[in-house]
Amino acid sequence: MALSEIAEAGHRTDVLAGTKPRKQARNRRWAFLGVVPFFAYIAVFLLIPTGKLIVGAFTTTTGAFTFSNIASIFHAPYPAAFEFSVELSALSALWGGIMGFLVANAVLHHGVPRWVRPAYLSFSGMAANFAGIPLAFAFTATLGNLGVVTILLKHLGFNIYPSFSLQGLLGASLVYLFFQFPLMILLMIPVIEGLRKEWREAASNLGATSFGFWRHIGLPVVTPSLLGLMVLLFGNAFSAYATAYALGISNLVTIQIGQFINGNNVFAPQDAYALAFGMIVIIVITIIIYTLLQRRSSRWLK
Amino acid sequence: MAQVSASPAAPAALSSHRLRRVRSRVPVWHLLWLLVAAIFFLLPIYSVVQFSLEGTLPGQGVFHWYETVFDDPMFRSTFWLSIQISLETVAVSLLLMVPTVFWIHLRLPRLRPVMDLITILPFVVPPIVLIVGLAPMLRKFSWLIVRPEVLALIYVVFALPFLYRALDAGLRAIDLRTLVEAAESLGSSIPGTLLRVILPNLRAAIIGGSLLTVAISMGEFTVASLLGFFTFPVYTYEIATSTAYEGVALSFISFIFVWAAMLALYLLGSGGRGAAGVAITD
Amino acid sequence: MSTVELRDLRRTFGSVVALDNLDLDIRSGEFVSMLGPSGCGKTTALRIVAGFEWPDSGAVIVDGQDVLGQPANKRNMGMVFQSYSLFPNMTAQQNVEFGLRVRKQSHERRAKRASELLDLVGLASAMSRYPRQLSGGQQQRVALARSLAIEPKVLLLDEPLSALDAKVRVQLREEVRRIQLELGITTLYVTHDQEEALSISDRVAVMSAGRVEQLGTPAQIYSGPRTAFVANFVGTMNKLEGVVMSSEDRVVSCGPIKVIVPDPTFIHAVGENVELYIRPEDVAIELLPVGGSPAPGYFEGRVTSLTFLGPVTRVGLRTDIGALLADVSSAVALNLAADAPVAVQLNASSLRSLDASPESQSAPVS
Numbered sequence: 001m002a003l004s005e006i007a008e009a010g011h012r013t014d015v016l017a018g019t020k021p022r023k024q025a026r027n028r029r030w031a032f033l034g035v036v037p038f039f040a041y042i043a044v045f046l047l048i049p050t051g052k053l054i055v056g057a058f059t060t061t062t063g064a065f066t067f068s069n070i071a072s073i074f075h076a077p078y079p080a081a082f083e084f085s086v087e088l089s090a091l092s093a094l095w096g097g098i099m100g101f102l103v104a105n106a107v108l109h110h111g112v113p114r115w116v117r118p119a120y121l122s123f124s125g126m127a128a129n130f131a132g133i134p135l136a137f138a139f140t141a142t143l144g145n146l147g148v149v150t151i152l153l154k155h156l157g158f159n160i161y162p163s164f165s166l167q168g169l170l171g172a173s174l175v176y177l178f179f180q181f182p183l184m185i186l187l188m189i190p191v192i193e194g195l196r197k198e199w200r201e202a203a204s205n206l207g208a209t210s211f212g213f214w215r216h217i218g219l220p221v222v223t224p225s226l227l228g229l230m231v232l233l234f235g236n237a238f239s240a241y242a243t244a245y246a247l248g249i250s251n252l253v254t255i256q257i258g259q260f261i262n263g264n265n266v267f268a269p270q271d272a273y274a275l276a277f278g279m280i281v282i283i284v285i286t287i288i289i290y291t292l293l294q295r296r297s298s299r300w301l302k
Numbered sequence: 303m304a305q306v307s308a309s310p311a312a313p314a315a316l317s318s319h320r321l322r323r324v325r326s327r328v329p330v331w332h333l334l335w336l337l338v339a340a341i342f343f344l345l346p347i348y349s350v351v352q353f354s355l356e357g358t359l360p361g362q363g364v365f366h367w368y369e370t371v372f373d374d375p376m377f378r379s380t381f382w383l384s385i386q387i388s389l390e391t392v393a394v395s396l397l398l399m400v401p402t403v404f405w406i407h408l409r410l411p412r413l414r415p416v417m418d419l420i421t422i423l424p425f426v427v428p429p430i431v432l433i434v435g436l437a438p439m440l441r442k443f444s445w446l447i448v449r450p451e452v453l454a455l456i457y458v459v460f461a462l463p464f465l466y467r468a469l470d471a472g473l474r475a476i477d478l479r480t481l482v483e484a485a486e487s488l489g490s491s492i493p494g495t496l497l498r499v500i501l502p503n504l505r506a507a508i509i510g511g512s513l514l515t516v517a518i519s520m521g522e523f524t525v526a527s528l529l530g531f532f533t534f535p536v537y538t539y540e541i542a543t544s545t546a547y548e549g550v551a552l553s554f555i556s557f558i559f560v561w562a563a564m565l566a567l568y569l570l571g572s573g574g575r576g577a578a579g580v581a582i583t584d
Numbered sequence: 585m586s587t588v589e590l591r592d593l594r595r596t597f598g599s600v601v602a603l604d605n606l607d608l609d610i611r612s613g614e615f616v617s618m619l620g621p622s623g624c625g626k627t628t629a630l631r632i633v634a635g636f637e638w639p640d641s642g643a644v645i646v647d648g649q650d651v652l653g654q655p656a657n658k659r660n661m662g663m664v665f666q667s668y669s670l671f672p673n674m675t676a677q678q679n680v681e682f683g684l685r686v687r688k689q690s691h692e693r694r695a696k697r698a699s700e701l702l703d704l705v706g707l708a709s710a711m712s713r714y715p716r717q718l719s720g721g722q723q724q725r726v727a728l729a730r731s732l733a734i735e736p737k738v739l740l741l742d743e744p745l746s747a748l749d750a751k752v753r754v755q756l757r758e759e760v761r762r763i764q765l766e767l768g769i770t771t772l773y774v775t776h777d778q779e780e781a782l783s784i785s786d787r788v789a790v791m792s793a794g795r796v797e798q799l800g801t802p803a804q805i806y807s808g809p810r811t812a813f814v815a816n817f818v819g820t821m822n823k824l825e826g827v828v829m830s831s832e833d834r835v836v837s838c839g840p841i842k843v844i845v846p847d848p849t850f851i852h853a854v855g856e857n858v859e860l861y862i863r864p865e866d867v868a869i870e871l872l873p874v875g876g877s878p879a880p881g882y883f884e885g886r887v888t889s890l891t892f893l894g895p896v897t898r899v900g901l902r903t904d905i906g907a908l909l910a911d912v913s914s915a916v917a918l919n920l921a922a923d924a925p926v927a928v929q930l931n932a933s934s935l936r937s938l939d940a941s942p943e944s945q946s947a948p949v950s
Contacts, residue, residue: 034405035413038398042420045459049435050427056435103339106332116336118568126564127343132521133535134553134560137542138346141353141550148349178346181339198669201636202727204656205663206683206734210329216682220673239428242523246539254430261433263530264441269434276434283426 054280056273069274077251078275085253086282087169089237092176097230099177100184101192101222107185108192121189124182131179136246139166139175167249175243180233187232191225191297221297228293235286239279253279347557354551367551376537377552383450384534388519390454392512395461400508403469404496407478417470421463429460429524437529450531457519464518465511472507476500510570517563521556585612586647586737586770588633593642595628595794602628603639604794610738610772615764617773617781620791621817626774627742629791633772634740635659646737662731663740667747669727670715676702676726677711683734701729704763721752728760732767739764739771745780757784778818782806790814812938815861820898822867822908824860828852836860838905841883846933858937864898866934867910869926871919878927885928887920903928 060066072078106112107120142149143166153160165171195218203213241254249255253275260272358366371377406413424432436456440447478500485495501508523535532540538556542549588610595603602625610616618626631637633644635656643650651659670679680698689697702708705725715723724744731739741760745753761784764771775781781788782802789799790813798805798814809815826838831854834845838860845860852858869885878884885908889900897917901908908928912920920926 031405031409035402035410038402041398041458042462045436045456046420046423046427046432049432049439050423051435052439053431053435099335099339102335106328106335109328109332111328112332112336120336120339122565122568123343125568126561129517129521129564130557130560132523133538133542134521134556137538137546137549137553138350138557140542140546141553142346142349146546148352149345177342181342185339196668198665198667199671201634201656202663202665202669202671202730203682204636205634205661206730207657207660207686208682209657212686216685217671217673235425239425239430241428241430242527242535245523245527246542254428257430257434258524258528261437261528263528264437264447266434266437269438272434276431279428279431280426283428287422287426 050280053273053276056269057277059270061270069270070277072271073274073278078253078256081251081253081256082278084169084249084251085238088172088176088252089234091169091173092180092237093230093233095173095177096180096184096233097226099181100229101188101226103181104185104188104192108189120185124185127182128179128186131240132242133246135175135178136243139171139178139247143171143174166247172244172247172249175247176237176240179243180237183236184229184233187229188226191222191229195221224293224297228290228297231286231290231293235283235290238282238286350550350554350557354547354554357547367545367547368555371541371548371551371555374541376532380532380534380537383532384520387450387454387457387533388516390451391457391461391519392515394454395458395465395515396508396512398458399462399465399469399511400501400504401496403466403473404478404500407470407473408482414470417466421466424460424463429522430528432456432459433525433528440529447529450533453522453526453529453531453533454519456525457515457522460522461511461515461518464514468507468511468514469504472504473500476503506570510567513563513567513570517560520559520563585768587612588738588770588772589643589645590629590633591643591645593629593632593639593644595625595632595637595639601794603632603642605642606791606795608789608796608799610770613768613770615761615771615773615784615786617775617785617788618791619775619778619781619788619818620797622776624791625794626776626791630740630742630772630774633738634661634663660734660736661738661740662734662736663742664724664727664731664744666743667720667723670718670723670730672715675712675714676707676718676729679715679726680711680730680733682730687734697733698729701733702726704732704766705729705759719752720748721756724748724756725759728763732763732769737770739769741771741773743775746775746777753780760784782818790817792817809861809936809938812859812861815936815938820864820909821861822864824862824905826858826860828854828856828858830854840904841930843930843935844932845935845937847936850937852937860935860937862930862935864909864911865896866931867901867908868929868931869899869901869910869912870929872925872927874925882927882929885926887922887924887926890917890920890922892917899926901926901928 057069058065058067060068073082103120107117139147141147143160143164144150145161150160166175199217199221200213203217204210208216239254241258244252244255245258257272257275257279260267260269260275266272354367355364358364363369403417406417433456440452446452481499481503482492482495485499486492490498521535522533523539526533527536527539534556538549538552541552590606590608593603593606594601604625606625606629608616608618608629618629620626628637632639632652635651635654638652644652646659670676671682674682677695677698680701681694684694684697699708699711702711705728707722707725707729710718710722710726715726718726727744744760745756748756757780760773773781773785782805785802787799787801788805790797790805792813798810800808805814805818809818809821815821824838824843826836826843829835829837829842831852834847834850836843836845836858843860870882872878872884883904885901885903887899888902888907891898891900892914893911895914896911897914897920899910899912899917899920901910910928
């Protein structure tokens with residue numbers, strides 16, 4: 001995820017910034033020309049569309065300022081969609097966060113066989129990117145009505161249907177877990193590596209058990225990062241569209257937004273703008289929380 | 303004072319051997335979590351393989367659904383289309399990003415915080431949100447909106463954070479200014495230096511960033527389906543909703559594809575760092 | 585107080601032998617340094633004593649008991665690490681209290697002990713600061729207090745000063761020694777800095793390739809190195825190559841100069857090639873007047889370099905017996921210039937012959 005890097009980058013000092021002779025100073029006046037194509041591109045394909053939808057969220061079709069678009073978010077079916085989006089994202093982030101942390105810690109244990117680390121890391125890199133259509137159908141083949149595991153469980157006497165469904169909170173969060181969990185493993189590994197060997201050894205030397213180390217030092221030190229990364233996972237799940245679409249979940253914000261778009265046409269654009277704006281607000285909040293937590297943990301893990 | 307137990311000391315060599323083995327033994331719960339993860343990851347993959355071999359009629363081969371899929375001309379055309387779009391995305395991304403990141407490192411280091419901010423934006427504005435603002439804009443360019451190349455232009459934005467990160471890290475790893483000054487003193491022009499000195503040094507970063515870009519573009523469904531293009535993921539979706547077996551077979555093919563890309567990335571990255579690249583979830 | 589005996593410790597990492605049947609005895613209340621270049625096995629030995637590593641064979645005996653059967657957290661040994669070992673989420677006081685907290689001691693006792701120890705290391709005022717708010721030297725003081733808080737049987741220090749500035753390093757090593765003497769705690773200290781080892785230890789074990797080359801008091805080590813390795817590693821040595829002229833009288837000729845080796849154990853056949861060593865401070869020089877020739881017992885040399893070292897200046901010389909270094913008072917050195925002719929004299933009583941191989945040096949020490 002780009003974000004984990006970004007927080008770091010914030011603290012970075014400019015190695016390249018230095019005093020330069022006059023010739024360079026003259027050049028610098030024109031140096032910005034070199035980045036014009038990039039910023040123009042970003043403006044056209046990212047900044048202007050974003051600006052347009054934010055403005056659109058607060059204007060009528062004729063361009064007059066209004067809060068009525070935003071107000072419409074609070075009418076059915078949107079509150080339920082936001083609620084389910086938040087629940088699903090939070091649950092999958094919670095599961096993924098905790099499991100990812102535990103597995104990352106296990107992978108880094110010095111006693112595990114040598115092949116474990118590359119195997120888990122490369123697989124995680126794959127699984128974290130394996131979201132979307134194929135993932136949804138992979139789970140249909142696993143835990144769908146006729147899924148391999150469903151039928152296996154049925155043979156064993158456990159009939160998970162109809163109480164279970166891949167469209168429900170539990171089922172959908174399991175599907176999301178398939179990318180959240182490995183993502184957390186990848187993001188958590190540098191955090192756990194940040195726990196210095198000297199801390200473990202000093203704790204042990206002073207009489208603490210492994211449990212004592214985690215209770216007094218390990219967990220207090222990694223908790224901000226752990227929470228921060230779980231917030232990141234939340235944002236990751238919150239903006240997912242394709243997986244949910246292929247699973248046939250309809251009461252998610254992203255799916256609701258998708259329903260307004262058909263080709264190059266946006267129906268009821270003011271509602272779509274308002275919903276999209278609502279999503280941006282929630283993601284910005286998660287990023288702010290993430291940054292604050294990251295700042296706190298970087299105090300210790302430097 | 304800690305009291306040592308009075309048990310007679312075993313032969314030292316023997317006891318210490320035993321101890322070392324005890325110490326390096328992984329706690330049971332670590333193994334348990336590794337096992338849980340392995341089951342969780344492998345069960346869907348096993349199921350996909352199993353499922354895709356089922357549902358055949360008598361007389362049809364085990365790999366019937368794969369045969370059906372491979373025989374479908376739509377499979378080949380959509381796969382080819384997605385490959386084309388991916389390569390276009392990589393080409394545009396590299397053309398746009400390599401000179402920009404190079405230039406920022408060399409002459410405009412003050413812009414780096416701005417770049418850091420811009421690279422968060424695709425996360426703040428995920429594909430489904432971006433398309434809401436972008437689709438009405440694209441309508442005004444009717445000649446563009448009907449061409450699949452438009453997808454590549456949009457995917458460049460999604461790939462931006464990953465490519466930027468890879469290039470930024472690659473450039474930070476070399477002493478750019480010294481390299482450029484050395485090349486200049488030997489009479490090379492700036493574009494010449496970029497081409498002949500910097501690019502070879504950035505090879506790993508460029509290949510890594512490109513692989514991630516391919517993985518992102520190949521799997522992108524949201525924008526492609528909403529803009530009405532029939533790419534490989536859209537085709538997979540359409541097939542799966544009509545014939546589940548074929549859809550699952552297609553899923554397995556995608557899985558292998560992503561795995562190959564990520565494995566290449568992992569092998570490329572020094573000791574696994576490369577594998578940490580993760581696309582925004584689609 | 586406790587005694588520590590390292591018995592026949594052997595540890596290999598693949599084909600690399602880290603410890604080659606190491607033996608070392610530390611008496612109760614003694615301060616012993618393991619001194620050696622990186623890779624000589626000194627840190628491995630210390631970590632085996634602490635319980636973070638295990639030997640392939642051998643024993644670590646504390647007060648007559650083999651402790652290899654105990655995990656690190658049961659050995660009751662205080663360890664000070666090279667750096668960054670303070671728990672980042674705890675204040676200085678909490679760090680010092682940690683060992684007592686694990687031992688379930690009461691709040692009052694912990695607090696009392698922590699303030700005593702922080703007082704001892706001169707950091708009473710910093711008790712509520714976090715590690716990141718402390719300088720490197722202060723952090724190591726807290727780490728020392730923390731390791732002492734559990735009243736360890738043995739204090740282990742793994743290059744605790746190597747990450748600090750030169751000035752802080754000197755100041756802190758004196759304090760480590762003061763505290764050690766005050767508490768009378770048995771201490772094993774690992775360092776690659778010979779000056780550090782010589783200045784604070786009761787005895788120094790000079791290590792090379794996984795074994796002790798020489799164990800002795802700092803004075804013994806410095807003035808009586810028993811192997812070429814020790815001579816070269818501790819301080820600076822001039823090496824002279826010569827041929828034995830007389831076996832009984834121990835006369836060696838180094839080029840045109842003849843010297844008598846004072847060591848009565850020097851037994852070599854006539855005609856044998858030998859190496860002799862002498863410290864720069866045992867080489868005397870006098871400025872020769874222009875056109876003058878050296879007095880008897882002196883030989884001629886020319887100044888090739890002058891390195892100011894404070895009170896003394898190290899003079900590089902080119903002589904008939906090869907390049908030599910001589911330490912002279914800096915006041916005297918003011919009269920010297922490059923290429924100046926000088927008369928050189930070797931302090932014959934300081935000449936020694938050393939065997940390069942440690943095998944022949946297994947005679948017991950002390």
